[in-house]
Amino acid sequence: MEQVSRVIIVGAGIGGLCSALAMAKQGFDVMVCEQTKHLGEVGAGLQISPNAFKVLRELGLESALQPCAFVPQRATMRDFKTGEYYLEIPLAEKTINRYGAPYWHLHRADLHSVLVQACIEAGIELMLGATVTGYKENTEANQVSLFLDDGQELTADLLIGADGIRSKIREQMLGRQKATFMGQVAWRGVIPVSDLNVEIKPDACVWVGPNRHFVSYYLRGGEYVNFVAVEERNDWTSESWREEGDIEALKQSFSGWHPEVTELLSAASSTFLWALNGRDELPTWHQGRVVLLGDACHPMLPFMAQGAAMAIEDAYVLAKCVAGYKMSDALVEYEKIRKPRATKIQKMSKANASLYHMHGGVLGKLKLKALQAASHFVPD
Numbered sequence: 001m002e003q004v005s006r007v008i009i010v011g012a013g014i015g016g017l018c019s020a021l022a023m024a025k026q027g028f029d030v031m032v033c034e035q036t037k038h039l040g041e042v043g044a045g046l047q048i049s050p051n052a053f054k055v056l057r058e059l060g061l062e063s064a065l066q067p068c069a070f071v072p073q074r075a076t077m078r079d080f081k082t083g084e085y086y087l088e089i090p091l092a093e094k095t096i097n098r099y100g101a102p103y104w105h106l107h108r109a110d111l112h113s114v115l116v117q118a119c120i121e122a123g124i125e126l127m128l129g130a131t132v133t134g135y136k137e138n139t140e141a142n143q144v145s146l147f148l149d150d151g152q153e154l155t156a157d158l159l160i161g162a163d164g165i166r167s168k169i170r171e172q173m174l175g176r177q178k179a180t181f182m183g184q185v186a187w188r189g190v191i192p193v194s195d196l197n198v199e200i201k202p203d204a205c206v207w208v209g210p211n212r213h214f215v216s217y218y219l220r221g222g223e224y225v226n227f228v229a230v231e232e233r234n235d236w237t238s239e240s241w242r243e244e245g246d247i248e249a250l251k252q253s254f255s256g257w258h259p260e261v262t263e264l265l266s267a268a269s270s271t272f273l274w275a276l277n278g279r280d281e282l283p284t285w286h287q288g289r290v291v292l293l294g295d296a297c298h299p300m301l302p303f304m305a306q307g308a309a310m311a312i313e314d315a316y317v318l319a320k321c322v323a324g325y326k327m328s329d330a331l332v333e334y335e336k337i338r339k340p341r342a343t344k345i346q347k348m349s350k351a352n353a354s355l356y357h358m359h360g361g362v363l364g365k366l367k368l369k370a371l372q373a374a375s376h377f378v379p380d
């Protein structure tokens with residue numbers, strides 16, 4: 001049980017690639033299996049808070065990411081109609097002084113391609129078009145076998161399931177359970193600044209309104225503005241959890257909002273619509289030689305912008321634990337460190353849903369709640 005030399009990671013998302021780099025840095029022989037045949041542009045903007053930044057720095061990625069970053073001046077919360085500020089938290093230098101690391105905005109595609117490049121340079125084997133169907137522990141050989149849909153079998157000393165919210169590895173470990181639709185959908189999009197007729201402040205801004213909220217911030221040194229528009233829904237009937245969004249329906253949903261929002265949306269030509277799904281806290285994150293990280297074990301609403309950040313933290317802690325402890329203790333230690341923190345952030349993200357969506361004109365209480373939220377806006 002004790003010896004770990006070869007590690008296989010399922011999933012080349014942000015969590016899987018960070019895990020690959022962190023494991024390789026500890027001297028393990030690492031392979032990543034990813035079902036996608038071509039790694040391409042997926043998603044939109046990501047807010048990278050100092051906790052996640054510190055890991056990216058530790059993995060040696062700071063200088064490669066710097067040219068793609070945007071440094072927001074403040075995190076703000078504004079009224080959907082009047083534009084009144086409920087909250088203004090300085091970021092930029094203040095974040096560096098307080099946490100020793102900046103708060104960045106990155107395009108997910110930029111972060112992903114820097115991670116892929118770093119994996120290639122570190123000699124990590126990236127196997128694309130490799131869809132994992134299941135695994136089997138071989139206790140006599142102290143190994144775990146991994147099965148691909150083309151019939152191939154791979155073996156490793158440790159298997160990491162970083163395969164997202166619909167994780168096959170989680171399913172085999174803990175049984176099949178559908179993710180829960182959280183009653184919210186999110187339109188996401190990226191608009192070139194050259195297409196805008198409105199000036200957007202250099203902040204990470206949440207516009208709060210009845211039954212919906214709108215997030216806007218710059219990406220790629222200010223070349224693009226990213227938006228996330230969230231609306232409450234009773235159900236999600238589509239088979240897919242992400243689909244091409246109807247841009248007119250989006251504009252209609254936010255009509256009557258502050259001109260900074262409506263003018264921004266008037267420049268949007270395409271959008272994707274995401275169903276926001278979640279899961280309750282899992283009973284465990286590991287079993288034998290198999291362990292989970294990222295959305296595979298703690299998917300969360302994006303209302304603290306911490307989903308990827310938590311996956312990045314998981315990756316770092318897991319590698320340290322596997323390098324520093326006997327295998328049998330390492331996964332226990334990893335879960336002991338990570339589960340309480342990720343679960344807390346999951347709960348805080350869910351609580352923000354009611355803070356961001358005004359029901360019955362609770363404007364007065366909103367200021368107070370916003371101030372309370374300010375104290376944990378950026379997790380340390």
Ligand code: FAD
Binds near residue numbers: 034036045294310
């Ligand atoms: P994923 O990104 O889902 O990666 C899983 C990978 O596994 C995929 O590449 C998939 O193809 C592969 N895979 C799946 N099954 C198999 C299989 N059987 N075999 C092989 N490969 C497989 N987070 C932040 O930190 N900051 C933000 O600002 C932020 N904003 C967000 C806004 C929105 C609207 C949403 C929806 C999310 C946001 N998040 C944010 C959350 C963040 O995007 C996710 O939490 C994060 O990307 C999860 O990464 P992951 O690597 O765990 O999973």
